[in-house]
Amino acid sequence: MSPLxxxxxxxVELSGHGLGPQNGRLPHVVVGGQPARVLMSSPERLAFxxxxxxxxxxxxxxxxxxxxxxxxxxxxRSLADGLHPVTSPAVSRSGxxxxxxxxxxxxxxxxxxxxxxxxxxxTPFVSGILNATGLAFSPAGDLYVTSRAEGTxxxxxxxxxxxxYAEGMGxxxxxxxxxxxxxxxxxxxxTIFKIDAERQIFVHAxxxxxxxxxxxxxNAEGTLFVTAPTLSTNEAIWAIESNGDTRVWYRGxxxxxxxxxxxxGDLYVAACLRGRHxxxxxxxxxxxxxxxxxxxLVGVAFSPAGxxxxxxxxxxxxxxxxxxxxxxx
Numbered sequence: 001m002s003p004l005x006x007x008x009x010x011x012v013e014l015s016g017h018g019l020g021p022q023n024g025r026l027p028h029v030v031v032g033g034q035p036a037r038v039l040m041s042s043p044e045r046l047a048f049x050x051x052x053x054x055x056x057x058x059x060x061x062x063x064x065x066x067x068x069x070x071x072x073x074x075x076x077r078s079l080a081d082g083l084h085p086v087t088s089p090a091v092s093r094s095g096x097x098x099x100x101x102x103x104x105x106x107x108x109x110x111x112x113x114x115x116x117x118x119x120x121x122x123t124p125f126v127s128g129i130l131n132a133t134g135l136a137f138s139p140a141g142d143l144y145v146t147s148r149a150e151g152t153x154x155x156x157x158x159x160x161x162x163x164x165y166a167e168g169m170g171x172x173x174x175x176x177x178x179x180x181x182x183x184x185x186x187x188x189x190x191t192i193f194k195i196d197a198e199r200q201i202f203v204h205a206x207x208x209x210x211x212x213x214x215x216x217x218x219n220a221e222g223t224l225f226v227t228a229p230t231l232s233t234n235e236a237i238w239a240i241e242s243n244g245d246t247r248v249w250y251r252g253x254x255x256x257x258x259x260x261x262x263x264x265g266d267l268y269v270a271a272c273l274r275g276r277h278x279x280x281x282x283x284x285x286x287x288x289x290x291x292x293x294x295x296x297l298v299g300v301a302f303s304p305a306g307x308x309x310x311x312x313x314x315x316x317x318x319x320x321x322x323x324x325x326x327x328x329x
Contacts, residue, residue, distance in 0.1 A: 001059065003278065005074040005319055007294030007310070008052045010278060011039060012073065014061065019046040022064045031073060032057020050075060050293070076292070076310060076319035080114060080122045085311035087174060087215050088258035088299030090135035090143060094118075095304050098125065098143060099316050100132040106149055107131075113145060113156070116316060118305065125160045133213065134175035136183065139329035146172035146185060148213070153185060153195070166195050173213035178222055179328045186214025186226065192240060205240045215258045215299070217267070220328060225249065225267060227256035237269065237282070250282050258299025258311065261326040268308070268323070270297040279310065279321075291321060301325070 170187030254272030302325025
C-alpha cells in the first residue's frame with residue numbers, strides 16, 4: 001500500500017493480485033469498517049479514496065473471490081476546521097499549535113491566529129492582524145507573524161498582544177528563524193529578507209516571484225530551503241546558503257508549499273509528486289516519495305510529541321508519521 005498514511009479523502013494505492021473487476025463488478029474496499037470509493041481497479045493495482053474516518057484503520061479488499069489480508073492505514077485526525085491557513089502551522093515547545101485565519105487579501109478576519117492545545121482545545125489567540133500569513137518561533141520562544149497585506153512582521157506576546165517588529169517586507173509570506181536568531185522573511189514578489197537580532201534588514205537572496213507564497217525551512221548548517229509555487233508542474237525547491245548563494249536543490253514537484261525538516265535531515269513538503277497529492281519526503285540524496293496522501297495540503301510542522309501537524313486550505317490535522325522534527329534551538 002502506498003502511502004501508509006492519509007488525510008480523510010486522500011487517494012491511496014494498493015498493489016497485489018486479484019484486484020481487478022470480477023464478472024463486471026468492482027471489488028469493495030473497506031477502511032476501518034467504513035466503505036471507501038474505488039477510483040481505479042486492475043488485476044495488480046487498485047486506488048481508493050479514504051473515507052471520513054479519524055483514526056488508524058485496517059484496509060481490506062472484498063470481492064467475489066474472497067477477502068484480502070488486512071493492511072493498516074494511518075488516517076490523520078482533525079484538530080480544527082473552518083479556517084484559512086495559507087502556509088505551515090507553528091508548534092511551541094510545550095506542544096501548542098498556532099495557525100492562521102488569513103482571509104482574502106485586504107480583508108480583516110475576526111480572528112487572526114488560533115491556538116490549539118495538545119488535548120485538542122481551540123481558542124482565539126490574536127485578533128487585528130490583517131492577512132496573517134507566515135508563523136515562526138524565535139530561539140527565545142516568541143511567536144512572530146507576517147502580514148502579507150501590510151508587508152509587516154509582528155512579534156506576539158504569550159498573552160496574544162502584538163507589536164510591530166519590522167516593516168517594508170513587500171508581500172510578506174513565509175518566515176523562519178535560524179539558530180543565531182536571524183529571521184528570514186519571504187516577499188513573494190521576489191526577495192528573501194534577513195533581519196538580524198538588532199533588526200537590521202538585508203536582502204539575503206532573490207528568486208522568481210510566486211503566485212501564492214514563499215514557504216521556508218532551515219537546517220542545522222544554516223541552509224535555507226524555499227518553495228515558491230507557480231503554475232508549473234515541474235517546480236523546484238531552492239537551497240540558499242548562509243552567504244546568499246542560491247541553487248536548485250530538487251526539481252519535479254507540482255505546487256510545492258509548506259515544508260519542514262526532520263532530525264535525519266529529510267525534507268517534508270506539501271506538494272504533488274508524479275500526479276499524487278500529499279506530503280512528500282525528500283532525502284538529502286534527492287530521493288522523493290509520498291509519505292501521506294491528501295489534497296489541499298498547504299503546510300507541515302513537527303511537534304515535540306513526535307507527531308506531524310498538517311494544514312490544508314481550511315483545516316488542521318495531526319498524524320503520527322514516526323518522524324522526529326529537527327530542533328535548532
